[in-house]
Amino acid sequence: MKKLFEIKELNMRYPVTNGLMGNITGYVYALNNINLDIYENEILGLVGESGSGKSTLGNCILKLITPTSGKILFENENILEKNKKQLKNFRRNAQLVFQNPYMSLNPRMKIYDILKEPFIVHGIHDNIDEKIKNIMFLIGMNIDVLNRYPHEFSGGQRQRIAIARAIILNPRFIVADEPVSALDVSIQAQIVNLLTDLKKHLNLTMLFISHDLSIIKYISDRIAVMYLGEILEIAEKNDFFNNHKHPYSQALLDAVPVISEENKSKKIILEGDLPSPNNPPKGCKFHTRCPYCSEKCKKELPELKQISENHFVRCFLI
Numbered sequence: 001m002k003k004l005f006e007i008k009e010l011n012m013r014y015p016v017t018n019g020l021m022g023n024i025t026g027y028v029y030a031l032n033n034i035n036l037d038i039y040e041n042e043i044l045g046l047v048g049e050s051g052s053g054k055s056t057l058g059n060c061i062l063k064l065i066t067p068t069s070g071k072i073l074f075e076n077e078n079i080l081e082k083n084k085k086q087l088k089n090f091r092r093n094a095q096l097v098f099q100n101p102y103m104s105l106n107p108r109m110k111i112y113d114i115l116k117e118p119f120i121v122h123g124i125h126d127n128i129d130e131k132i133k134n135i136m137f138l139i140g141m142n143i144d145v146l147n148r149y150p151h152e153f154s155g156g157q158r159q160r161i162a163i164a165r166a167i168i169l170n171p172r173f174i175v176a177d178e179p180v181s182a183l184d185v186s187i188q189a190q191i192v193n194l195l196t197d198l199k200k201h202l203n204l205t206m207l208f209i210s211h212d213l214s215i216i217k218y219i220s221d222r223i224a225v226m227y228l229g230e231i232l233e234i235a236e237k238n239d240f241f242n243n244h245k246h247p248y249s250q251a252l253l254d255a256v257p258v259i260s261e262e263n264k265s266k267k268i269i270l271e272g273d274l275p276s277p278n279n280p281p282k283g284c285k286f287h288t289r290c291p292y293c294s295e296k297c298k299k300e301l302p303e304l305k306q307i308s309e310n311h312f313v314r315c316f317l318i
């Protein structure tokens, strides 16, 4: 498998300031030493609780925010070293689908203008109307609606339009950041199916961010689990669901409600909230909530260890 992205030792820290002078009193450690590859034509599901750093990672990969340190290689070139013009070319190839389709579309623009805007930004003038018609066909919407405004559509239809805008320049990579969590359950499956079809049809590579393991299971080829700015486990989908190793992965899976009471006592129930990234625990970041925590876990940080060809785990138990 060819790597599209190689993320190396990526860190993101936000300064915390205090008072009128803006003195730095500490840092929020949003991403800590992230090493991750994204392969061409795969959907990598990124799962974790709110505040675990998933969206920060997605935004760094698109260079919508600049990380504190590290490298993000896109086809062997570090996007963090690109100049403005090179970055514009990169953006044509790497797009974002936002969580909330009610906020991500300009309410004053007609759908036609929303879809035309990326062509104008990138100085493309050929066959725009034909490309807009084709994209409407791909997302399953009628071209009659191009003259309407976003408020005239349901949430699912707006998310289709937002997806159309993201793929209209034929990008190679998409970050889909919780693209269905603001939608009704009945509509979620339609949007997930649309993204799966588009991935096949357009040979897209996708980072699919979600806290919903059932959707991640449905759509992803590989799964990465994040906790407090660190990757705790990465595995291929079937390996992850049948043979996950990290206690946090187990806890996330145990949190999915099932009707059966069987094996309830063996489940890991997560207690308390995610610790503050402003003052993260020393050693293993998960030790404050882990039922298997030892003295070593409180002092030392486990490495992300490779346990089989495509399976990596960060835990001293492994």
Ligand code: SF4
Pocket: 247, 248, 284, 285, 286, 287, 288, 290, 291, 292, 293, 294, 297, 302, 314, 315, 316, 317
């Ligand atoms: Fe739990 Fe220790 Fe493994 Fe961390 S390293 S997940 S605290 S057993």
